[in-house]
Amino acid sequence: MVDRKDVGSWLEGPSSRTGNTGEWPGQRLGLAPHGPGSIARFGRRLVGIIIDWVLALVIARGLFQVPLPFSEQPATGTQNFIVLGIFALMNVLLVGTLGTTIGHRAMGLQVRSVAGGRATLAQALVRTVLLCLAIPAVIWDRDGRGLHDKVPNTVIVRAR
Template identity: 70%
Template sequence: MVDRKDVGSWLEGPRARTNPGEWRGQRLGMPQSGPGAIASFGPRLVGVAIDWAIATFIAAGLFHVPLPFSAVTPKGSDTFVVLGVFAVMHLLLVGTLGSTIGHRVVGLQVRSVGGGPVRPLQALGRTVLLCLFVPAVIWDVDGRGLHDRIPNTVIVRTR
Protein backbone atom coordinates (compact mmCIF):
# COMPACT_ATOMS: atom_id res chain seq x y z
CA MET A 1 0.00 0.00 0.00
CA VAL A 2 1.21 3.51 -0.80
CA ASP A 3 1.55 5.72 2.28
CA ARG A 4 2.71 9.24 3.08
CA LYS A 5 6.37 8.14 3.29
CA ASP A 6 6.22 6.82 -0.29
CA VAL A 7 4.75 10.03 -1.65
CA GLY A 8 7.49 11.98 0.11
CA SER A 9 10.13 10.21 -1.97
CA TRP A 10 8.51 11.52 -5.18
CA LEU A 11 8.49 15.03 -3.81
CA GLU A 12 12.23 14.81 -3.17
CA GLY A 13 12.87 14.03 -6.83
CA PRO A 14 14.29 11.09 -8.77
CA ARG A 15 17.93 11.83 -7.94
CA ALA A 16 17.51 12.36 -4.19
CA ARG A 17 19.41 9.81 -2.08
CA THR A 18 19.53 9.35 1.67
CA ASN A 19 23.11 8.03 1.52
CA PRO A 20 25.74 8.98 -1.09
CA GLY A 21 26.62 5.30 -1.74
CA GLU A 22 23.06 4.27 -2.65
CA TRP A 23 21.91 3.43 -6.15
CA ARG A 24 18.51 3.17 -7.79
CA GLY A 25 16.87 -0.10 -6.78
CA GLN A 26 19.10 -0.88 -3.82
CA ARG A 27 16.13 -0.71 -1.45
CA LEU A 28 14.39 -3.27 -3.67
CA GLY A 29 17.36 -5.66 -3.70
CA MET A 30 18.35 -4.84 -7.29
CA PRO A 31 21.96 -4.81 -8.49
CA GLN A 32 23.67 -1.51 -9.22
CA SER A 33 24.36 -2.31 -12.89
CA GLY A 34 24.06 -5.05 -15.48
CA PRO A 35 21.19 -7.49 -16.00
CA GLY A 36 18.51 -7.14 -13.33
CA ALA A 37 19.37 -3.49 -12.55
CA ILE A 38 16.65 -0.87 -12.82
CA ALA A 39 16.54 0.54 -16.34
CA SER A 40 17.51 4.14 -16.93
CA PHE A 41 15.32 6.74 -18.60
CA GLY A 42 16.97 6.70 -22.05
CA PRO A 43 16.30 3.06 -23.01
CA ARG A 44 12.80 3.27 -21.53
CA LEU A 45 12.01 6.31 -23.69
CA VAL A 46 13.39 4.62 -26.83
CA GLY A 47 11.35 1.48 -26.05
CA VAL A 48 8.12 3.47 -25.70
CA ALA A 49 8.86 5.37 -28.92
CA ILE A 50 9.34 2.08 -30.80
CA ASP A 51 6.10 0.69 -29.36
CA TRP A 52 4.20 3.89 -30.25
CA ALA A 53 5.52 3.76 -33.83
CA ILE A 54 4.44 0.12 -34.15
CA ALA A 55 0.99 0.98 -32.73
CA THR A 56 0.70 3.85 -35.24
CA PHE A 57 1.44 1.54 -38.19
CA ILE A 58 -0.99 -1.10 -36.90
CA ALA A 59 -3.71 1.55 -36.45
CA ALA A 60 -3.03 2.83 -39.98
CA GLY A 61 -3.31 -0.66 -41.44
CA LEU A 62 -6.33 -1.88 -39.50
CA PHE A 63 -8.33 1.29 -38.87
CA HIS A 64 -7.13 3.58 -41.73
CA VAL A 65 -5.68 6.13 -39.33
CA PRO A 66 -3.44 8.52 -41.32
CA LEU A 67 0.26 8.29 -40.57
CA PRO A 68 1.86 11.38 -39.01
CA PHE A 69 4.00 12.08 -42.09
CA SER A 70 1.18 11.66 -44.63
CA ALA A 71 -0.60 14.48 -46.48
CA VAL A 72 -3.87 13.72 -44.65
CA THR A 73 -4.33 15.56 -41.36
CA PRO A 74 -5.22 13.16 -38.55
CA LYS A 75 -8.37 13.82 -36.52
CA GLY A 76 -8.25 14.05 -32.74
CA SER A 77 -9.97 10.67 -32.40
CA ASP A 78 -7.17 9.04 -34.42
CA THR A 79 -4.81 9.53 -31.49
CA PHE A 80 -7.17 7.57 -29.26
CA VAL A 81 -7.23 4.72 -31.80
CA VAL A 82 -3.42 4.59 -31.70
CA LEU A 83 -3.53 4.74 -27.89
CA GLY A 84 -5.99 1.83 -27.86
CA VAL A 85 -3.73 -0.25 -30.11
CA PHE A 86 -0.75 0.68 -27.91
CA ALA A 87 -2.68 -0.38 -24.78
CA VAL A 88 -3.70 -3.75 -26.25
CA MET A 89 -0.12 -4.40 -27.41
CA HIS A 90 1.28 -3.47 -24.02
CA LEU A 91 -1.27 -5.51 -22.06
CA LEU A 92 -0.85 -8.65 -24.16
CA LEU A 93 2.93 -8.54 -24.48
CA VAL A 94 3.81 -7.49 -20.93
CA GLY A 95 1.14 -9.78 -19.49
CA THR A 96 2.47 -12.83 -21.33
CA LEU A 97 6.13 -12.25 -22.22
CA GLY A 98 7.11 -9.56 -19.72
CA SER A 99 8.20 -7.12 -22.39
CA THR A 100 6.94 -5.27 -25.44
CA ILE A 101 8.71 -5.22 -28.79
CA GLY A 102 10.32 -1.89 -27.89
CA HIS A 103 11.47 -3.31 -24.55
CA ARG A 104 13.07 -6.27 -26.29
CA VAL A 105 14.89 -4.10 -28.81
CA VAL A 106 16.54 -2.01 -26.08
CA GLY A 107 17.04 -4.91 -23.63
CA LEU A 108 14.38 -4.28 -20.98
CA GLN A 109 11.82 -6.40 -19.16
CA VAL A 110 8.97 -5.70 -16.74
CA ARG A 111 9.04 -7.84 -13.59
CA SER A 112 7.25 -7.98 -10.29
CA VAL A 113 9.25 -6.53 -7.42
CA GLY A 114 11.14 -9.53 -6.08
CA GLY A 115 12.06 -10.79 -9.55
CA GLY A 116 9.04 -12.87 -10.53
CA PRO A 117 7.09 -12.58 -13.77
CA VAL A 118 4.38 -9.96 -14.12
CA ARG A 119 0.93 -11.27 -13.23
CA PRO A 120 -2.05 -10.43 -15.47
CA LEU A 121 -3.62 -7.96 -13.01
CA GLN A 122 -0.27 -6.20 -12.60
CA ALA A 123 0.01 -5.90 -16.38
CA LEU A 124 -3.54 -4.51 -16.56
CA GLY A 125 -2.92 -1.93 -13.83
CA ARG A 126 0.41 -0.92 -15.35
CA THR A 127 -1.13 -0.55 -18.82
CA VAL A 128 -4.02 1.61 -17.62
CA LEU A 129 -1.72 3.87 -15.63
CA LEU A 130 0.82 4.09 -18.48
CA CYS A 131 -1.91 5.16 -20.90
CA LEU A 132 -2.94 7.96 -18.52
CA PHE A 133 0.65 9.30 -19.03
CA VAL A 134 0.86 11.39 -15.84
CA PRO A 135 1.72 8.40 -13.59
CA ALA A 136 4.53 7.50 -15.98
CA VAL A 137 6.29 10.83 -15.44
CA ILE A 138 6.08 10.85 -11.63
CA TRP A 139 9.15 8.93 -10.45
CA ASP A 140 10.48 7.91 -7.06
CA VAL A 141 14.11 7.67 -5.91
CA ASP A 142 14.37 4.13 -7.30
CA GLY A 143 13.47 5.28 -10.82
CA ARG A 144 10.02 3.69 -10.77
CA GLY A 145 7.09 5.63 -12.11
CA LEU A 146 3.74 5.63 -10.41
CA HIS A 147 2.60 3.22 -13.15
CA ASP A 148 5.18 0.73 -11.78
CA ARG A 149 4.82 1.59 -8.11
CA ILE A 150 1.09 0.93 -7.76
CA PRO A 151 1.07 -2.55 -9.42
CA ASN A 152 4.37 -3.39 -7.65
CA THR A 153 6.41 -3.84 -10.82
CA VAL A 154 9.84 -2.69 -11.95
CA ILE A 155 11.43 -2.40 -15.39
CA VAL A 156 14.91 -3.91 -15.47
CA ARG A 157 17.77 -4.40 -17.89
CA THR A 158 18.16 -7.81 -19.50
CA ARG A 159 21.69 -7.23 -20.78
Protein backbone atom coordinates in the same frame (compact mmCIF):
# COMPACT_ATOMS: atom_id res chain seq x y z
CA MET B 1 1.10 2.68 -0.08
CA VAL B 2 2.55 5.61 -1.99
CA ASP B 3 3.21 8.79 -0.06
CA ARG B 4 4.92 12.06 -0.90
CA LYS B 5 8.30 11.22 0.63
CA ASP B 6 8.58 8.11 -1.60
CA VAL B 7 7.78 10.00 -4.78
CA GLY B 8 10.18 12.35 -6.50
CA SER B 9 10.00 13.89 -9.90
CA TRP B 10 12.05 15.75 -12.41
CA LEU B 11 11.18 18.92 -10.47
CA GLU B 12 13.28 17.80 -7.50
CA GLY B 13 16.37 17.03 -9.56
CA PRO B 14 18.97 14.30 -9.12
CA SER B 15 19.03 14.47 -5.32
CA SER B 16 15.59 12.82 -5.25
CA ARG B 17 17.08 9.68 -6.79
CA THR B 18 19.21 8.46 -3.92
CA GLY B 19 19.67 9.77 -0.44
CA ASN B 20 23.24 8.82 0.48
CA THR B 21 26.58 8.28 -1.18
CA GLY B 22 27.00 4.66 -2.23
CA GLU B 23 23.29 4.09 -2.82
CA TRP B 24 21.92 3.23 -6.24
CA PRO B 25 18.45 3.08 -7.78
CA GLY B 26 16.91 -0.28 -6.95
CA GLN B 27 19.04 -0.99 -3.89
CA ARG B 28 15.95 -0.84 -1.62
CA LEU B 29 14.36 -3.45 -3.89
CA GLY B 30 17.37 -5.77 -3.75
CA LEU B 31 18.42 -5.10 -7.35
CA ALA B 32 21.95 -4.93 -8.76
CA PRO B 33 23.67 -1.54 -9.09
CA HIS B 34 24.30 -2.02 -12.82
CA GLY B 35 24.10 -4.62 -15.58
CA PRO B 36 21.41 -7.31 -15.94
CA GLY B 37 18.85 -7.16 -13.15
CA SER B 38 19.44 -3.47 -12.41
CA ILE B 39 16.85 -0.72 -12.72
CA ALA B 40 16.46 0.37 -16.34
CA ARG B 41 17.55 3.93 -16.90
CA PHE B 42 15.28 6.60 -18.38
CA GLY B 43 16.93 6.73 -21.83
CA ARG B 44 16.41 3.02 -22.54
CA ARG B 45 12.82 3.17 -21.31
CA LEU B 46 12.10 6.24 -23.46
CA VAL B 47 13.47 4.61 -26.63
CA GLY B 48 11.51 1.44 -25.84
CA ILE B 49 8.21 3.31 -25.50
CA ILE B 50 8.90 5.25 -28.71
CA ILE B 51 9.43 1.96 -30.55
CA ASP B 52 6.15 0.61 -29.14
CA TRP B 53 4.28 3.80 -30.08
CA VAL B 54 5.62 3.72 -33.66
CA LEU B 55 4.53 0.07 -33.96
CA ALA B 56 1.05 1.02 -32.72
CA LEU B 57 0.93 3.78 -35.34
CA VAL B 58 1.96 1.39 -38.12
CA ILE B 59 -0.65 -1.18 -37.04
CA ALA B 60 -3.34 1.52 -36.85
CA ARG B 61 -2.33 2.75 -40.29
CA GLY B 62 -2.55 -0.75 -41.74
CA LEU B 63 -5.84 -1.77 -40.09
CA PHE B 64 -7.76 1.50 -39.83
CA GLN B 65 -6.06 3.87 -42.33
CA VAL B 66 -5.05 6.22 -39.53
CA PRO B 67 -2.82 8.92 -41.04
CA LEU B 68 0.78 8.95 -39.92
CA PRO B 69 2.12 11.98 -38.01
CA PHE B 70 3.19 14.94 -40.13
CA SER B 71 0.99 13.83 -43.04
CA GLU B 72 -1.17 16.32 -44.94
CA GLN B 73 -4.35 15.09 -43.26
CA PRO B 74 -4.06 15.15 -39.44
CA ALA B 75 -5.54 12.34 -37.38
CA THR B 76 -8.92 12.91 -35.75
CA GLY B 77 -9.58 12.40 -32.04
CA THR B 78 -11.13 9.00 -32.74
CA GLN B 79 -8.10 7.95 -34.77
CA ASN B 80 -5.79 9.00 -31.96
CA PHE B 81 -7.78 6.84 -29.53
CA ILE B 82 -7.43 3.92 -31.95
CA VAL B 83 -3.63 4.26 -31.78
CA LEU B 84 -3.76 4.54 -27.97
CA GLY B 85 -6.01 1.46 -27.81
CA ILE B 86 -3.61 -0.57 -29.95
CA PHE B 87 -0.68 0.62 -27.81
CA ALA B 88 -2.56 -0.38 -24.64
CA LEU B 89 -3.56 -3.78 -26.02
CA MET B 90 0.04 -4.50 -27.06
CA ASN B 91 1.28 -3.55 -23.58
CA VAL B 92 -1.27 -5.59 -21.64
CA LEU B 93 -0.87 -8.72 -23.76
CA LEU B 94 2.91 -8.65 -24.14
CA VAL B 95 3.83 -7.54 -20.62
CA GLY B 96 1.20 -9.85 -19.10
CA THR B 97 2.42 -12.91 -21.01
CA LEU B 98 6.08 -12.37 -21.95
CA GLY B 99 7.09 -9.70 -19.45
CA THR B 100 8.30 -7.40 -22.21
CA THR B 101 6.97 -5.36 -25.13
CA ILE B 102 8.66 -5.28 -28.52
CA GLY B 103 10.28 -1.93 -27.66
CA HIS B 104 11.43 -3.23 -24.28
CA ARG B 105 12.88 -6.34 -25.89
CA ALA B 106 14.74 -4.25 -28.50
CA MET B 107 16.27 -2.19 -25.68
CA GLY B 108 17.06 -5.21 -23.47
CA LEU B 109 14.42 -4.46 -20.82
CA GLN B 110 11.88 -6.54 -18.93
CA VAL B 111 8.95 -5.73 -16.63
CA ARG B 112 9.07 -7.77 -13.44
CA SER B 113 7.04 -7.97 -10.30
CA VAL B 114 8.87 -6.58 -7.27
CA ALA B 115 7.91 -9.81 -5.51
CA GLY B 116 9.92 -11.71 -8.13
CA GLY B 117 9.29 -13.18 -11.57
CA ARG B 118 7.29 -11.80 -14.46
CA ALA B 119 4.50 -9.32 -13.98
CA THR B 120 1.05 -10.90 -13.85
CA LEU B 121 -1.72 -10.08 -16.30
CA ALA B 122 -3.48 -8.04 -13.57
CA GLN B 123 -0.29 -6.07 -12.87
CA ALA B 124 0.17 -5.49 -16.61
CA LEU B 125 -3.42 -4.21 -16.91
CA VAL B 126 -3.09 -1.72 -14.03
CA ARG B 127 0.34 -0.63 -15.27
CA THR B 128 -0.94 -0.07 -18.81
CA VAL B 129 -3.98 1.94 -17.73
CA LEU B 130 -1.77 4.25 -15.69
CA LEU B 131 0.85 4.44 -18.46
CA CYS B 132 -1.82 5.51 -20.95
CA LEU B 133 -2.83 8.35 -18.61
CA ALA B 134 0.77 9.66 -19.07
CA ILE B 135 0.95 11.72 -15.84
CA PRO B 136 1.88 8.75 -13.58
CA ALA B 137 4.75 7.93 -15.95
CA VAL B 138 6.46 11.29 -15.36
CA ILE B 139 6.32 11.11 -11.56
CA TRP B 140 8.84 8.70 -10.15
CA ASP B 141 10.40 7.65 -6.86
CA ARG B 142 14.03 7.47 -5.71
CA ASP B 143 14.46 4.15 -7.51
CA GLY B 144 13.31 5.57 -10.86
CA ARG B 145 9.96 3.75 -10.75
CA GLY B 146 7.03 5.75 -12.08
CA LEU B 147 3.65 5.65 -10.40
CA HIS B 148 2.56 3.36 -13.23
CA ASP B 149 5.09 0.85 -11.82
CA LYS B 150 4.67 1.60 -8.10
CA VAL B 151 0.91 1.04 -7.97
CA PRO B 152 0.97 -2.47 -9.54
CA ASN B 153 4.26 -3.24 -7.71
CA THR B 154 6.36 -3.75 -10.84
CA VAL B 155 9.81 -2.62 -11.91
CA ILE B 156 11.54 -2.33 -15.31
CA VAL B 157 14.97 -3.95 -15.23
CA ARG B 158 17.76 -4.54 -17.70
CA ALA B 159 17.52 -8.04 -19.13
CA ARG B 160 20.99 -7.90 -20.69
